[in-house]
Amino acid sequence: MVHSFKRILLAAGVLALGVGAAGAATLDDVKARGALNCGVSQGLPGFSNPDDKGNWTGLDVDFCRAIAAAIFNDASKVKYSPLSAKDRFTALQSGAIDVLSRNTTWTMSRDTTLGFNFVGVMYYDGQGFMVRKSLNLKSVNELNGASICVQTGTTNELNVGDYFRTNNLKYELIAFATIDETIKAYDSGRCDAFTSDQSQLYAVRLKLTNASDHVVLPEVISKEPLGPVVRHGDDQWFDLVKWSYFALVDAEELGVNSKNVDQMVSSPNPEIKRLLGSDGKFGEAIGLPVDWVARMVKQVGNYGEIFDRNLGPNTPLAIDRGLNKLWNKGGLQYGMPVR
Amino acid sequence: MTDARWSEPAPTRRWSWTDPALRSAVIQIALAIALIWMAWSFFANAQANLARQGIASGFGFLDNSAGFGITQTLIPYSESMSYGRAFLVGLLNTLLVAALGIVLATIIGFLVGVARLSKNVVIKALASAYVEVTRNLPPLFQILFWYLAVLSTMPSPRQSWSFGLQPMFNAFAGWASGIGLTPLSDMLAALAGDVSAPGVFINNRGLVVPRPVFEADFSIIFWIFVAGIAAAFLLARWARRRQERTGQQFPSFWAGLALVAVPPTIAGFLLGWPLSFETPVLRGFNFVGGIRVIPEFVALLVALAIYTAGFIAEIVRAGILAVSKGQTEAAYSLGLRSGPTLRLVVIPQAMRVIVPPLTSQYLNLTKNSTLGVAVGYPDLFAIFAGTTLNQTGQAIEIIALTMAVYLVISILTSALMGWYNKRVALVER
Numbered sequence: 001m002v003h004s005f006k007r008i009l010l011a012a013g014v015l016a017l018g019v020g021a022a023g024a025a026t027l028d029d030v031k032a033r034g035a036l037n038c039g040v041s042q043g044l045p046g047f048s049n050p051d052d053k054g055n056w057t058g059l060d061v062d063f064c065r066a067i068a069a070a071i072f073n074d075a076s077k078v079k080y081s082p083l084s085a086k087d088r089f090t091a092l093q094s095g096a097i098d099v100l101s102r103n104t105t106w107t108m109s110r111d112t113t114l115g116f117n118f119v120g121v122m123y124y125d126g127q128g129f130m131v132r133k134s135l136n137l138k139s140v141n142e143l144n145g146a147s148i149c150v151q152t153g154t155t156n157e158l159n160v161g162d163y164f165r166t167n168n169l170k171y172e173l174i175a176f177a178t179i180d181e182t183i184k185a186y187d188s189g190r191c192d193a194f195t196s197d198q199s200q201l202y203a204v205r206l207k208l209t210n211a212s213d214h215v216v217l218p219e220v221i222s223k224e225p226l227g228p229v230v231r232h233g234d235d236q237w238f239d240l241v242k243w244s245y246f247a248l249v250d251a252e253e254l255g256v257n258s259k260n261v262d263q264m265v266s267s268p269n270p271e272i273k274r275l276l277g278s279d280g281k282f283g284e285a286i287g288l289p290v291d292w293v294a295r296m297v298k299q300v301g302n303y304g305e306i307f308d309r310n311l312g313p314n315t316p317l318a319i320d321r322g323l324n325k326l327w328n329k330g331g332l333q334y335g336m337p338v339r
Numbered sequence: 340m341t342d343a344r345w346s347e348p349a350p351t352r353r354w355s356w357t358d359p360a361l362r363s364a365v366i367q368i369a370l371a372i373a374l375i376w377m378a379w380s381f382f383a384n385a386q387a388n389l390a391r392q393g394i395a396s397g398f399g400f401l402d403n404s405a406g407f408g409i410t411q412t413l414i415p416y417s418e419s420m421s422y423g424r425a426f427l428v429g430l431l432n433t434l435l436v437a438a439l440g441i442v443l444a445t446i447i448g449f450l451v452g453v454a455r456l457s458k459n460v461v462i463k464a465l466a467s468a469y470v471e472v473t474r475n476l477p478p479l480f481q482i483l484f485w486y487l488a489v490l491s492t493m494p495s496p497r498q499s500w501s502f503g504l505q506p507m508f509n510a511f512a513g514w515a516s517g518i519g520l521t522p523l524s525d526m527l528a529a530l531a532g533d534v535s536a537p538g539v540f541i542n543n544r545g546l547v548v549p550r551p552v553f554e555a556d557f558s559i560i561f562w563i564f565v566a567g568i569a570a571a572f573l574l575a576r577w578a579r580r581r582q583e584r585t586g587q588q589f590p591s592f593w594a595g596l597a598l599v600a601v602p603p604t605i606a607g608f609l610l611g612w613p614l615s616f617e618t619p620v621l622r623g624f625n626f627v628g629g630i631r632v633i634p635e636f637v638a639l640l641v642a643l644a645i646y647t648a649g650f651i652a653e654i655v656r657a658g659i660l661a662v663s664k665g666q667t668e669a670a671y672s673l674g675l676r677s678g679p680t681l682r683l684v685v686i687p688q689a690m691r692v693i694v695p696p697l698t699s700q701y702l703n704l705t706k707n708s709t710l711g712v713a714v715g716y717p718d719l720f721a722i723f724a725g726t727t728l729n730q731t732g733q734a735i736e737i738i739a740l741t742m743a744v745y746l747v748i749s750i751l752t753s754a755l756m757g758w759y760n761k762r763v764a765l766v767e768r
Contacts, residue, residue, distance in 0.1 A: 173408035188491035
């Protein structure tokens with residue numbers, strides 16, 4: 001009896017600490033379970049947001065769907081866990097999710113002391129400010145003495161402090177626990193400015209009472225590289241998630257998309273042959289079949305298609321690709337070569 | 340005188356499981372050991388897991404710079420200061436809202452509790468409605484109601500509602516000259532000239548009032564004021580003793596009020612009133628200067644006070660009803676009027692019933708102040724168990740420290756109320 005009691009205690013301790021067993025083979029667990037557990041936001045249009053039918057959509061969501069397509073040949077085999085900015089890391093540490101794909105900024109402390117690996121940068125972002133049009137502001141530096149609303153548990157909260165201190169500007173920071181409380185306070189006039197990653201500003205603007213009354217200031221005060229995260233301790237899984245991302249970018253660079261992928265399999269281009277598995281067995285090294293990239297691209301699309309579907313000119317957000325263009329088109333998206 | 344029973348030799352204790360005293364001792368020792376072992380295994384397990392994951396531990400992070408701004412700081416604070424400093428800022432904000440909340444809730448609660456027993460039907464119905472509404476709505480809902488439905492509808496800083504202090508001072512000056520206090524009238528008129536600009540503003544960023552600026556000589560006035568309070572207390576004591584001895588009454592309230600108010604006023608007049616006001620001015624987005632009370636604080640304070648007052652009113656009502664009607668009738672038959680009867684006979688006896696449950700309500704109010712996180716009030720919970728925890732990831736240390744702080748606040752409140760309870764408890768002669 002004492003022994004079972006001790007086990008219960010230990011289990012409770014482990015749960016309480018959010019420190020789960022970082023089991024060896026995540027891929028085996030995912031296959032046995034029949035679904036990928038994917039941590040997403042509680043609703044950020046363009047990145048991870050449930051649509052009117054309750055299906056999850058967005059850039060971060062599509063990345064999870066692509067991984068599911070590579071593993072199961074079925075992009076729908078994903079279970080989503082909506083997480084707040086504060087709770088997201090505990091969920092990954094404890095093993096409740098296999099991958100955190102939730103507009104998370106890659107920082108050194110998160111990559112090291114929290115026990116995580118960032119697999120790449122899905123979206124190069126930067127922190128910006130939104131203000132009312134009626135204030136006629138041209139620059140962040142005119143915000144001296146302003147009240148600023150921010151969500152707590154983010155890098156944004158710290159960047160504001162750094163930026164205003166460096167530029168000798170006074171400010172009043174009002175920090176809220178969830179994004180919705182923050183938006184409500186800004187909308188009611190409690191704050192002069194709302195700050196978050198620029199991509200989020202555009203999404204938040206759609207939730208305001210009168211979106212056209214608000215403008216995003218031109219300055220970007222920080223680097224916010226947003227990317228998917230996995231736990232320390234399973235290198236095969238880390239490789240699988242990392243190369244899924246690279247392959248999506250490579251597919252765009254090589255002109256492989258969801259419409260032409262079936263014809264591309266017989267392309268004579270050696271790079272495309274390696275990517276789509278008609279030459280070599282690259283997928284097997286990460287525990288997947290040789291046609292893993294073909295499966296992803298066919299069901300979810302390449303990086304450019306994913307970006308356009310969720311954030312592109314035909315969406316309400318209409319975000320310019322900017323830094324997220326391919327490296328050979330003036331951007332920073334660069335997939336490592338498959339060979 | 341000796342009792343035969345005590346001189347008999349005590350029966351020798353035997354190791355027997357049927358001996359209830361021994362059995363209870365053994366069970367208690369075993370329980371204590373199990374508890375200690377449990378605490379130790381939690382601790383050891385946490386340490387082992389943290390070491391395995393390479394997550395930092397210890398309280399060294401308290402010296403690292405916090406990096407985030409805080410809206411309301413009672414002590415000087417900036418982003419470059421440490422997490423330890425941010426902890427103090429949060430603690431003071433929690434204590435502020437809890438202390439003011441307790442005072443407000445007690446006042447409202449006593450008034451409503453007495454009103455519920457009123458013979459006036461309208462007052463009674465209003466008090467009953469108050470209790471039913473405030474007690475039956477969740478405190479978080481009430482906080483959000485005050486924040487979003489009431490305070491956020493205030494105008495923007497540019498369209499602030501403003502109130503000047505000048506009319507108030509002029510009115511007092513007119514009153515003073517009317518009753519022939521010319522020097523006081525002159526002084527008030529001069530002060531009115533000092534505050535010609537409107538000084539009080541209400542907007543959706545809070546309430547802004549002028550900040551009093553004390554010059555060096557002001558400390559003299561302050562100490563005269565303190566001496567006046569002490570004198571008033573001594574006077575009241577003397578008056579009570581005299582009344583107990585001789586039955587003669589003395590207007591100690593008015594005399595005390597005069598002792599507190601008159602000497603500092605004279606001193607202020609002689610010293611040329613060494614006090615000025617820093618008037619808030621709208622500059623850019625917000626008011627600069629003055630003292631500002633943020634709406635997050637007001638919403639939390641008002642909601643907590645009104646919510647808790649509903650419970651206190653019921654406690655007060657129960658306490659008063661617990662005093663038998665005969666006490667009131669006896670007091671009336673001695674010739675006491677209803678005011679002194681309530682004050683001198685009913686309330687002191689009711690306090691014995693009121694104080695213990697009142698303590699629980701004070702503790703509840705303090706703990707409920709953590710709900711301020713929903714409206715962005717920077718209390719200990721939001722700043723330390725929220726922002727600091729998220730940034731440092733040191734959950735165990737931070738939660739332990741936060742728990743310890745709330746525990747200490749609660750135990751101190753209980754101890755204080757326990758001491759007061761002993762004072763009002765029935766003294767048996």
